[in-house]
Amino acid sequence: MSIQIYKPNKNNTGFAFSFYIGEPQNGKKPNLFLNAIAQHSWDSKKRIGSFSGSKPDPEKNISIKFNEFECGAIISAIDSRYDWNTYHAFEDNKTQIKLSPW
Numbered sequence: 196m197s198i199q200i201y202k203p204n205k206n207n208t209g210f211a212f213s214f215y216i217g218e219p220q221n222g223k224k225p226n227l228f229l230n231a232i233a234q235h236s237w238d239s240k241k242r243i244g245s246f247s248g249s250k251p252d253p254e255k256n257i258s259i260k261f262n263e264f265e266c267g268a269i270i271s272a273i274d275s276r277y278d279w280n281t282y283h284a285f286e287d288n289k290t291q292i293k294l295s296p297w
Contacts, residue, residue, distance in 0.1 A: 203244020209234035211246045217260070227266050232256040257290060259283055269294065 201211035210231055217226040233255040235248030249255035261269070265281060272279035276296040283290045 201244075201246065203234050203237060203246070205237050205239065205242075207234050207237050207244070209244050209246075224263055227261040229259045229261065230256070231259075257288075259290060259292070 197213060197215040199211065199213045201209070203209035203211075210233055213230045215228050217228055219225045232246045233249045234244050234246055235255075236245045237243075238245070268279055268281075272294050278293065278295045280291070280293045283292065
């Protein structure tokens with residue numbers, strides 16, 4: 196199962212997100228994966244944003260794997276409308292994630 200959310204805008208600061216469940220192997224629990232990509236361009240005549248041009252640039256896209264504890268915290272933060280922060284590091288890549296209600 197996969198869920199995509201995208202929100203391009205005329206300022207070219209939009210993002211697209213894809214969430215999907217990784218199939219477990221060897222009896223392990225499944226993981227939630229997130230891919231995010233920055234908006235690349237905006238067509239003002241059609242009012243459509245494009246993300247595909249950002250795909251080859253590692254500074255404009257990211258992939259993150261969440262464990263079951265982080266998934267529970269995300270669901271709770273959305274359900275209860277409170278801020279949630281986490282930090283991920285892999286090799287030289289460091290990512291800070293923040294969810295907050297509108």
